[in-house]
Amino acid sequence: MKVLTGLLLLVFGHGVSSVIHSMRFFYTGSSGLSTFPEFVAVGMVDGVQFDYYDSNTQRLVLKQDWMEHVTRDDPEYMERETGNYLSDQQAINASIGTLKQRFNQTGGIHIYQRMFGCEWDDEDDTTDGYEQFGYDGEDFIALDLKTLTWVAPVRQAVPTKQRWDGLRGYNEQRKNYITKECVDWLKKHLAYGKSTLLRTDRPRVSLLQRSPSSPVVCHATGFFPDRVVVFWKRDGQELQEQVDPGEVLPNHDGTFQVSVDLNLKAVPQEDWGKYECVVQLKGIEDISTPLDPALIRTNGGKTGVGGDGGGEHMSYHLHLTSSQPLPGLPGHC
Incomplete structure (x- = not known):
């Protein structure tokens, strides 16, 4: 997917004066894949996975040790977030059925993706965020946080745009979540996992x-x-x-x-x-x-000294975790 993939690419340029921290959630719904769960959800902080859910187990799995801080502070966290993922699973599965009709598809393999999250610059305290969907590897619809309307790059997304544009209260809630709640949770997770998330490992x-x-x-x-x-x-x-x-x-x-x-x-x-x-x-x-x-x-086997001047073997190990309340989808397409 063009937009979703593009957000993960490195931006090259001069100077590394600040670090932009991120919290992102990736949902993948599928149809026609017998060996893959129909729904998979992954949460990540600064590119590090902290939770996992899929439709086969219907269980939320915490992937990092420091998630114990979250569950200790919020004993109902696991049950609540599992319920949220289950609701989103049902909405995305319904959306795939709707989109197959709009695209005149009767069989084959089809993928519906959602990515949302936030970013925070630790130097100037600026924030950014996004909420977007893709279908079969192409952009489908995305929320414009400035206008609180949905952008539909393909005609099959227009009915979804028209319906979701009318959900003004939901769109306001999404903006508040992406620009405020998500950033607050991101900072909490950075504090919980600071020994790993805020470390610097030399290349x-x-x-x-x-x-x-x-x-x-x-x-x-x-x-x-x-x-x-x-x-x-x-x-x-x-x-x-x-x-x-x-x-x-x-x-x-x-x-x-x-x-x-x-x-x-x-x-x-x-x-x-x-x-x-x-x-x-x-x-x-x-x-x-x-x-x-x-x-x-x-390939001839000649080996020079590594560019770091030492050429020594170095290994790094990462142990993390995190979480946050996840607002649900506005419904299927």
């Missing part, structure tokens, strides 16, 4: 190349949080061309990785010394790795 940086004619990849891994900036420089100036940035991906241990390719086709080898890869992460000094053949790891 390990390597230069990689598959063959002499392939791009050189600047690969940063093992960092936390995921708000890292990676770019190539030539003579001290950031390159806007010849580079291909990738997206931030999770590692199995809760840290993250990202790669940025440098196309060498227009770079004579005698000019390699003018190039360097720079990695920026708040709380640490910039990591600069020169484009030096001795530092490049290749």
Whole structure:
């Protein structure tokens, strides 16, 4: 889905002066997948999963140790949130049936997605939020928080827009939740899990190349949080061309990785010394790795020193949790 996926991509640029923390919820409803639950819900803080629910078990599962703070402070939390997920499961399942009719679909596999949440900048205290839906990999409808109306990019979403635009009270409640309640819960979770969520793990940086004619990849891994900036420089100036940035991906241990390719086709080898890869992460000094053949790891087995200057093995382990009351859907489409 274009919008949902786009929100998860890394934004490259100069300077890491603040961290934008996020709380996001992802719902996935499906039809025609016999080996996958018809409904799955996941909650995440700063890219770290803290809860899980699916239609097979119909149970809320807390994924992080520090969630005990939430359940201790709110003994009815588990029962209440399980009920909320069950209600949303029923609404999304009904929506899939409606959308299959609107799109003239009688069979096959179909996916209905919802993402909502909030963001908070820990430096200037600004906030942002979103509520959006997708169907079969395409944007379907999204809430405009400024006008409190729904944006329908496809004609099949127009009936939904017309009905949901009339739910003024619900839309006001959604805005209040996204811009205030969600942010309050986000800050609580950051406090509960501060030893892990607010830590800084230094990236390990390597230069990689598959063959002499392939791009050189600047690969940063093992960092936390995921708000890292990676770019190539030539003579001290950031390159806007010849580079291909990738997206931030999770590692199995809760840290993250990202790669940025440098196309060498227009770079004579005698000019390699003018190039360097720079990695920026708040709380640490910039990591600069020169484009030096001795530092490049290749499929031929030659291994240089990692760009962090040490090349040492480092491992990171993450233990988290969190939660918050989840407002339900306005109903099916």
